[in-house]
């Protein structure tokens with residue numbers, strides 16, 4: 754069974770609901786899935802998974818959340834990451850997704866295979882939640 758890990762930071766719940774829908778999609782597609790807030794996640798949750806999803810809001814001047822998500826993500830800088838399939842997801846208030854564009858390039862530089870992403874303004878709508886589910890299914894292929 755394929756293992757999928759979904760790790761995110763959320764305070765207001767907008768990113769969390771995306772995480773839940775990615776989880777549902779990956780579960781439906783038959784994977785063994787874990788979903789964790791980053792403050793409960795370990796490096797091994799990522800290294801032991803076949804595919805992963807990372808989520809964050811745009812915070813602190815159009816960047817991923819800086820106090821917990823940033824140090825977690827930074828750990829992968831010096832690992833090979835094996836071209837592992839990765840989905841990135843997030844929410845912004847006003848940057849129009851600029852933080853996501855930077856994050857995608859960064860994770861590609863770190864050796865991940867970014868197979869999809871979703872960025873929403875504040876709370877996701879129904880169509881965006883469907884896309885999140887689809888991204889979850891995609892991680893299992």
Ligand SMILES: Cc1cc2nc3c(=O)[nH]c(=O)nc-3n(C[C@H](O)[C@H](O)[C@H](O)COP(=O)(O)O)c2cc1C
Nearest residue numbers: 763764765766767768810812814815844846847848
């Ligand atoms: C303290 C704080 C800082 C924020 N900084 C930014 C920012 O720099 N750029 C931006 O586009 N949105 C910013 N936002 C808006 C959040 O990205 C947006 O509300 C998002 O949906 C929050 O996700 P969450 O509900 O999962 O916590 C900020 C929100 C808060 C509360």
